Amino acid sequence: MRYFQEKIETMPLEEIRKIQSEKLVRQVRHVYEHVRCYRERMDEMGVKPEDIHGIDDLRKLPFLTKDDLRDNYPFGLLAVPKKDCVRIQSTSGTTGRRVVAFYTQHDVDLWEECCARALVAAGATSDDVCQVSYGYGLFTGGPGLNGGSHKLGCLTLPMSSGNTDRQIQFMMDLGATVLCCTPSYAAYIGESLKERGIAPEDNPLKAGIFGAEPWTEEMRQGIQKALGIKAYDIYGLTEISGPGVSFECEEQQGMHINEDHFVAEIIDPDTGEVLPEGSKGELVFTCLDKEAFPLLRYRTRDICVLSRKKCSCGRTFMRMTKPMGRSDDMLIIRGVNVFPSQIETVLLKEGYAPNYQIIVDRANNTDVFDIMVEMDDDMFADTVAGITRREKALATAMKSMLGINPAIHLVAPRSIQRSEGKAVRVIDKRKLTSDRQWKG
Amino acid sequence: MALKQLSVFVDNTSGALADITSILAQAEVNLRALSIADTEHFGILRMIVSDNDLATSVLKEHNYAVKETQVVGVKIGDAPGRLAAVLTVLKDAGINLEYLYAFCARTERHAYMVIRVADNEKAEKVLTEAGFHMITDSDVLKL
Incomplete structure (x- = not known):
């Protein structure tokens, strides 16, 4: 099994753009009708939904920032009736006011499919035992990978984070083959295995998906060695859905963006100008088909580079580098x-x-x-x-x-x-x- | 029995103490005694004041970290050797001092020691047994 959804993940660029265009037109109409914030912003800029004919018109739309999310807490950006939502997730909330993201069942499915794609790209199949050691709860890490693992049909161990003794016991006793957690926790589990005299080749793991915090190539090498696995990066943010917005394949050379759901742009953080492919700048995401909390042109503040270079894994989705920093604070x-x-x-x-x-x-x-x-x-x-x-x-x-x-x-x-x-x-x-x- | 002291965390910046005392002045809180522990980066201001609750609430309104601590108050004669006598009692009882400071009353020929130890009750007990007079919050109000 090389892909979770082969047709989508390997479709030609023209087809990706066609799908993106159709979805964007629909999405802009949806948010304009249902979210006052977008309507006001677009009216201010003199842009109507009718002006958006396709993906090339994306840059006509206003940006959205984290401050906008805070200002519209909790329901201001909700684009469907509350009764249609089935879930919230939330960010850690650094300035006292949290960001709350809403999901319909469709949105949860979409997110979990993205995570399933990531798992398959890391070599997982329905035969695998997937140990999810991200935190569960408001944090998206646990629920996202848990859902992806279910979609793929893995036996899922919903460990959540902490209690390393129990993590190791379940890993060894139940034969976990894929570990999902933060890279720092993966490194810690590696150290703990060593302390217990369990050699890297003696644990059942073959791969790990590690995200939610910045990590370096050196850290990857260290984790791969300590656990005897291949370590894959995964990227995402609660505002856009959670982990799985983009994911690494066996090449381990950048993360494929799930472009059928999310459009990525790189902008100059000072001017907002869209930069050509290959430029380093701030990553901006647009949700094409999320229903409840569909952010358009959301400024992530992550600095990275996008590439359409062909990938040997066969996926046609463009790749982003690991965030090299934050537009404001690294x-x-x-x-x-x-x-x-x-x-x-x-x-x-x-x-x-x-x-x-x-x-x-x-x-x-x-x-x-x-x-x-x-x-x-x-x-x-x-x-x-x-x-x-x-x-x-x-x-x-x-x-x-x-x-x-x-x-x-x-x-x-x-x-x-x-x-x-x-x-x-x-x-x-x-x-x-x-x-x-x-x-x- | 014990005496209550207010401790305030103070950043080591110029004017910090002036600000705190001004706030207390405005609230008409009278200071009976004070001492400062200082380090390179911060200080701890310890005070015996006329109204703990009022002082605490006005300081918190101004975002200070304030803590009420139980301390031992001992009345001693204003004469050479009196403090040594108190401290010897504590030493003999194996009680470690964390800090102490002194103040005098306006009228009486006495000094007062404010002492912080790990075990207030034990300190009060051994000092009382040795013939020293403890002072309490209500005593301070009369001074």
């Missing part, structure tokens, strides 16, 4: 990519509110990496030792996520400089003279 500190999202993840896990500021500077040719974190009454210990202990524990947790050691400074509540209500996340004192990193 940092390279001591040679390591650091994403504020990783820092947020650690803070939430350690019981802190994600109110922080990263300060990077350079002293004696070495990067100095400080993170200020706002404390609250609950964690305020009355002694210096108590506060220092907290700072050290948080630094250790950061080190294990980021790979480099920041200095943590707890600061007073609400003391971090805010701009228009949002905390200023990054102060990079090294960059005052150089251009932004992604421009080259």
Whole structure:
């Protein structure tokens, strides 16, 4: 089995474009009729649904940003009656206001099919035992891969994340062949197997699908070695559906975008201008046939490159590179990519509110990496030792996520400089003279 | 029995203390005693004030992290060797000090020590047995 839906995944470009055009025309009419936000934006720009004849007219439509999602929380962008929805998923919510995405049954099916395509591209068939160790719940990781695994007909182990002892026990006892989780958790499982004296060739796994957080090629090599598997990347975001918006095939050279459902564009993040294929810029997605929460031209803030180069796997869907950063916030500190999202993840896990500021500077040719974190009454210990202990524990947790050691400074509540209500996340004192990193 | 102290987390920035004391002044909270623990990045301001609830609520309104802590208040004579006598009692009982500070009353010829230890009750017990007078929140109001 090479493809989950061969006809679709291998169709010629002209056919992809034809399908995209038909779906886009329908989708624009749907959102214009049902979502006030789109109607107002389009009216402002003087664009009517009748002006959209096909995929080439996509650039006439307005962009949508994460702020728009927050402003329209919870029902503002819902394009079908609430009673037609069967599910919500939600993002981790970094500024207090979460983003909630809605799904009809059709939308869930579409999403799960995308995940099934990813599983097949990673070598899975209905004979496989698929261990899903992403978190379940509001987070899309667990439900997405779980659904994909069902669609494909794998025996699905809905492990969710954590409890590594049990993960390893089920993996060994039930013969899990495909592991789905975050790359950092995959690496951790690898270490735990080693600690238990289980050699890479002695676990039943053959492949893994790892996403939801940035990871490097070095990390891939490490995970492949530690688990004795091939490690595949998967990309997605809750706003667009979840994991499976794009996925890697056996080539491991970029992720195929499920173009029958999602149109990708690359734009200049400063001007909004659409850039030609092969340019590095901000990734923008349009949902072609989702019903409940169909975002048009949603700015992901991920920086990457798109390619239509022919892939030896036979899929004709265009490929995107792994996100090389965020249009607003990736940092390279001591040679390591650091994403504020990783820092947020650690803070939430350690019981802190994600109110922080990263300060990077350079002293004696070495990067100095400080993170200020706002404390609250609950964690305020009355002694210096108590506060220092907290700072050290948080630094250790950061080190294990980021790979480099920041200095943590707890600061007073609400003391971090805010701009228009949002905390200023990054102060990079090294960059005052150089251009932004992604421009080259 | 014990004395209640307010601790406030203070960023190590200029004017931080002026801001806090101004807030308390505006609320007409009187300070009886205070001490500051300082590090390179932050400080902890510890205070005995005339109205803990009022002070806590106005400071929280201004987004400060505030914590009420039980401490031991001991009245000692204003004479050489009196503090040493208190600390010897604690030492002999094996009680470790976390911090302490002192204040004087306007009229009396006495000093007052504010002491933070892990076990307040035990400290109060051994000090009382050794003949020292503990002070409480209501005593502070009368000073």
